[in-house]
Amino acid sequence: MKAMIFAAGLGTRFKPWTEHHPKALALVNGKSLLQRNIEYLQQYGITDVVVNVHHFPDQIIEAVETNKGWGSNILISDERDAVLETGGGLLKARHLLEDDEPFVTINVDILTNLNLHHLLAYHRQHQPLISFAVSNRKTARNFLFDQHDQLCGWRNVTTGEEKGPVLHYSAEAKNRLTEKAYSCVVVFEQRYFSLVKQTGKFSLTEPYLDLAAEHRILGYDHSGDVLVDVGKPESVAVAEEYFL
Numbered sequence: 001m002k003a004m005i006f007a008a009g010l011g012t013r014f015k016p017w018t019e020h021h022p023k024a025l026a027l028v029n030g031k032s033l034l035q036r037n038i039e040y041l042q043q044y045g046i047t048d049v050v051v052n053v054h055h056f057p058d059q060i061i062e063a064v065e066t067n068k069g070w071g072s073n074i075l076i077s078d079e080r081d082a083v084l085e086t087g088g089g090l091l092k093a094r095h096l097l098e099d100d101e102p103f104v105t106i107n108v109d110i111l112t113n114l115n116l117h118h119l120l121a122y123h124r125q126h127q128p129l130i131s132f133a134v135s136n137r138k139t140a141r142n143f144l145f146d147q148h149d150q151l152c153g154w155r156n157v158t159t160g161e162e163k164g165p166v167l168h169y170s171a172e173a174k175n176r177l178t179e180k181a182y183s184c185v186v187v188f189e190q191r192y193f194s195l196v197k198q199t200g201k202f203s204l205t206e207p208y209l210d211l212a213a214e215h216r217i218l219g220y221d222h223s224g225d226v227l228v229d230v231g232k233p234e235s236v237a238v239a240e241e242y243f244l
Contacts, residue, residue: 001045001046001048001099001101001102001103001104002046002048002049002050002096002097002099002101002103002104003041003046003048003049003050003103003104003105003106004049004050004051004052004077004090004093004096004097004103004104004105004106005024005034005037005038005041005049005050005051005052005105005106005107005108006052006086006089006090006105006106006107006108007022007023007024007034007051007052007053007060007108008052008053008054008055008057008079008083008084008089009023009054009055009083009108009109010054010055010083011023011055011109013231013232014026014109014231014232014233015233016233017233018055020056021056021059022053022055022056022057022059022060023055023108023109023230024051024060024108024109025059025060025063026230026236027236028111028230028236028239028240028243029240029243029244032063033108033109033111033230034051034060034063034064034108035067035070036111036243037106037108037110037111038069038070038071038072038074039070040106040111040112040116041072041104041106041116042070042071042072043116044116044117044120046104046116047071047072047073048072048073048075049069049072049073049074049075050074050075050076050077050093050096050097051064051074051075051076051077051108052076052077052078052079052084052089052092052093053076053077053078053079053080054079054080054082054083054084055083057076057078057079057080060076061076064076075096077089077092077093077096079092082201083201084200084201084202085201085202085203085204086105086107086203086204087196087198087202087203087204087205087206087207088198088199088200088201088202090105090204091193091196091198091199094193098190098193099190100190101190102120102123102187102188102189102190103187103188103190104116104120104185104186104187104188105184105185105186105188106184106185106186107184109229109230109231110183110184110185110227110228110229110230111226111227111228111230111239111242111243112133112183112185112225112226112227112228113225113226113227113242114133114183114185114222114225114227115222115225116185118220118222119131119133119185119187119220119222120187122218122220123187123218123220126216126218127216128189128215128216128217128218129188129189129191129192129195129211129215129216129217130186130187130188130189130192130208130211130215130217130218131186131187131217131218131219131220132182132183132184132185132186132187132217132218132219132220133182133183133184133185133186133219133220133222134180134181134182134183134219134220134221134222135180135181135183135221135222135223135224135225135227136180136181136221136223137181137223137227138181139157139181139182140156140157140158141154141155141156141157141182142154142155142157142179142180142181142182143179143180143181143182143208143219144162144164144177144178144179144180145177145178145180145219146176146177146178147176149218149219149220149221150212150216150217150218150219151164151208151209151212151217151218151219152164152165152177152212153165153177153209153212154205154208154209155179157179163205163209164208164209164212164213165209165212165213180219180221183222183227186204192207192211195207195211195215196211197210198210226242228242228243
């Protein structure tokens with residue numbers, strides 16, 4: 001099985017570090033976010049890993065080469081010409097991920113102890129197009145799920161904006177949907193690539209909501225696990241309490 005780590009972002013919330021370095025190389029207890037996620041995947045037997053790069057790409061490539069991929073086979077998806085966000089970045093890396101098995105993606109600034117074996121077992125059992133980890137964390141933007149954990153839409157809690165198939169539901173049906181926070185750990189079937197309609201720069205949220213109208217996309221609830229979004233410098237201290 002292969003995996004992709006999204007590491008191309010500008011890291012604007014992580015300044016001043018990202019004025020001179022990619023966020024992927026920010027340290028948590030002496031190990032970079034990139035190294036930690038590569039080692040996280042290794043725990044579950046995944047050693048073929050695609051890493052996309054854009055912001056200070058040469059620093060990431062040098063770190064990978066110097067450390068011999070931290071024991072994994074690392075392939076670089078080069079986005080230095082234009083950052084493509086998660087959806088566009090995944091599509092660009094298609095040729096590096098194609099296989100006869102599903103593949104996993106994770107954001108480089110997410111650190112978690114989610115048991116990936118459990119997520120993969122859930123995906124194999126239910127056989128959706130996509131399974132992604134979710135939890136009951138408090139966030140401003142949530143995905144919406146029905147009683148069968150099937151993705152139905154997206155809601156901005158602050159503004160009330162909604163997107164996706166949920167817009168076609170009655171008010172009563174919408175009230176029965178459950179809000180859950182996206183954990184950025186995802187399992188995709190290979191056929192996703194032939195179904196996605198977006199091109200260029202786009203977030204994965206867009207194809208999730210488009211495809212959910214006709215395909216099963218499931219949320220795997222892992223509430224209770226540790227998950228730290230290392231999106232801001234002050235979140236490093238939080239991460240260091242859990243990841244030694």
